[in-house]
Amino acid sequence: MxxxxxxxxxxxxxxxxxxxxxxxxxxxxxxxxxxxxxxxxxxxxxxxxxxxxxxxxxxxxxxxxxxxxxxxxxxxxxxxxxxxxxxxxxxxxxxxxxSREFPVDHERRVLHLPMGDTTTPVAVNIFSPKGAAPDTPVLLASGGVDSWKMDLPQIFLAFAQHASLRVIAFDIPGTGESMIPMSPAGSQIVTGLVAEAKALGAHKVGHLGISMGGYFSARSGLAGEVDAAIVLGGPVEAAFDPKREASFGMSDIVGNALGFSQRPQREDVTLMFSAFTLRPLLQLQTNAPMLIINGADDIHIPQHDTLVFEGRKDTQVELLANTGHCAVTRFEEVMPKMIAWMAQRLR
Incomplete structure (x- = not known):
């Protein structure tokens, strides 16, 4: 749709x-x-x-x-x-x-993961360091509502090469090759991917989420479902406020991801989106180690959704000046920071 x-x-x-x-x-x-x-x-x-x-x-x-x-x-x-x-x-x-030119081993698989009372096919791209052992730590990784797993291989390659992690890249529900619309229940995909990573032999599993993908990594990190989580420009609470105005067509990009087949009323999108709030998990202290990063000038994600993590246990928060959504103009600085942080937590 x-x-x-x-x-x-x-x-x-x-x-x-x-x-x-x-x-x-x-x-x-x-x-x-x-x-x-x-x-x-x-x-x-x-x-x-x-x-x-x-x-x-x-x-x-x-x-x-x-x-x-x-x-x-x-x-x-x-x-x-x-x-x-x-x-x-x-x-x-x-x-x-x-992918035949990648400096790491690469494989595409279609996994059939639990979703409600049935299963859904989830296409994944797997990046593994050359000669990686079966128990190599796994990093689950995804982009957001408009930049998907095949748009970001340089990021996944960097984690596989420089952090010596096996990276399983996937599309969040409602995007790319996903067969289901985006919803809070779509986090069950992450649960299934964690189980697949364990089945491969990984003792530790991390999660990197970029933009809307950061919602899902924030959720898995706050719930303690993974061993470490990075949230890069992810919405968690204030971004889902029905009173917020979306910019640059984002309301309709999200409307497509939510599964609408024709242009909905703005109120229909904001009502569905408001159900995504992670406030219940933010009230707990069950989180895994987390790294939260975004640009201070992000037009899509309020600063609150980064700063709300300040003061939590095992949580590092960085709101970077002079850059916007996902700190894209300071990515040369952000990437080494994320790689070193995740490598330390998983290896």
Missing amino acids: SYEWPIDPQDLFHERYPQMTTGLLPADVDAVRASIKRMWVEEPGGWVYEWSHLAKRYVGERRHDLATIAYGWAKFPTLANDASRRALQHQLEQYGLW
Whole structure:
């Protein structure tokens, strides 16, 4: 289920340009930006069309890494139509070719994990250090509502290489290859992944959540379900306040993830989203060691959702100045910090 909504594509460039130019040359991003006129049309000047045109150029150059990134932007920010779904399939193909070049062992699996009274298929990408022992600690890792597991392999590679962890990357419910809508009950996916990690032989399991993925790592960390948790730009309480106004189409991105098949009333989204609050878990002191990081200038996540963790046992909180959502413009500083912290907790 999905739907399109009115949005100016230039607003997305305005917000995401620093993220886009992290993996692609600014000149290439600028050229795509200049060519895109409308969001949802399947023709020259359309979002998917122009990003896919760039991706095809990279395919011709056998730059499967860049093609994966460009197709990732083609299907961004959600699978609202057939064109974006095709872009995801192209991204998957290019990712498969790129993964052969990874400096670690890589495997794709489809797990069937418990969900309510049944099971749901969960596609995972597994990054393992060369020669990793069966009891190598596992890091569960995911992105958010619009940046998914195939968009972030450099992050997962870094944890596998530099922290010597086996990384199991997955899409949170309602996104990517997930087959179920996003809901608080979707945290059962994490429970199933922890069990899978233990079945592989891991004695310790950590959880890295980025953006909305940070909601799920905050939940598993607060509940003590994992041995350590990192929350990077995750919403936990204030972000779910029905009175908050969403920016840059986020309300509709979330609406798609929640499973709406046509554009809902804003009140319908905020009512469902308010049920995500982690206030009950915040009132407990059962948490595993946790690292909470975000940028002080985040337009999506209130500072409260980072600072609310201050003073908790075994919890390190960092609200970084002069950067926004997920501290993306200070990522060169944040990555080594997260890797060292998680390695110390799990090894």
